[in-house]
Amino acid sequence: MTEKQEKILHAALELFAREGFKTTSTSKVAKHAGVSEGLIFRHFGSKDGLLEAILKEGEERIKVIFSDIIFESDAQALVLKTLDAFNPRNMRDEELEFWKLQYKIKWELEQYGEHKMEPLRLALTNAFEKLGYRNPGQEAIRMLIELDGMATRYFLMENFDYESLITFLKEKYTK
């Protein structure tokens, strides 16, 4: 990958996450990346192609993070690890941008990236089963919903107290 190619990807991720995909023009991306607009189309073919490249790169990163959780053998630890993995305080800037993009895209393109979360959902279901919960499957979905909700609030609400809610949930899930 060329240096300018990476600059385009980086600039696009930042702008798409901040201002949305459809509402960010390719000329803006080019300007922000310090590159001619035509180069975007040379390398990525189309604006959609650019988005695809960003999402593909990000998915690889997600897999790495998830694999650390999924292969945890202790059920209780797995549940707590999941809660920690989504704590924005544990993320680098670029990771945060990528997550935000996921949520924005979800509503802009109206497609929930189910398959991405599927391995985590299964691992959580398994963990809750080991821990003796009555409805492990539903518990897993519930927890994923809670993580979604916290992320949403973290990104969109100014005065959201992420830390104390996660402490509250950790307590709930340890007994």
Place this chain on the structure above:
Amino acid sequence: MTEKQEKILHAALELFAREGFKTTSTSKVAKHAGVSEGLIFRHFGSKDGLLEAILKEGEERIKVIFSDIIFESDAQALVLKTLDAFNPRNMRDEELEFWKLQYKIKWELEQYGEHKMEPLRLALTNAFEKLGYRNPGQEAIRMLIELDGMATRYFLMENFDYESLITFLKEKYTK
């Protein structure tokens, strides 16, 4: 309000909810409403003005729905009523469209409509306190998050089983 004015509002709500605010052109709204494009600007001043009018109308409707919950004196009933109020099966088409718009707008304009949910949050906090929960405030937030998450999944996931999750949660919140 004129007949055409209402037609514009209705068409705009439908299109904004389906395809987003910024990505829906005023010409499309006009065409869908069977009205000249200029009329939109005559009545609502700008595209933003049109959105404001839609949101204002919707907020009135939200208040009505919420007041039925909030003034419920029985704490347990209030909690269950809340879960039912957000069940898409209990909603008319236009109500559903309005809720979907809320979620889309949230991410498009990056502003969480906190104040809208505030009365419900307080009522839930109060209810959980009456029911003897250890952290009533956090429980209320948790429940609002769960409702958000379920709505998101209802709107964006094809095979999401809303009904069984809400049954699961009702069970959780009755004991």
Place this chain on the structure above:
DNA sequence: TATCTTTGCAAGTGATTACTCACTTTTAGA
């Protein structure tokens, strides 16, 4: 050094954007 491919740029393309303006029709009050 000669040749071919990749990388890059600047100046375009037609289509679409939110919005305006000059104008006509409808409505309401005296």
Place this chain on the structure above:
DNA sequence: TCTAAAAGTGAGTAATCACTTGCAAAGATA
């Protein structure tokens, strides 16, 4: 019935959109 305001239209506006094209510079291979 007369008149002024409100409602409504349709053709315009400059700006911006995603994308293309022609051509130069840079790298790689021989």
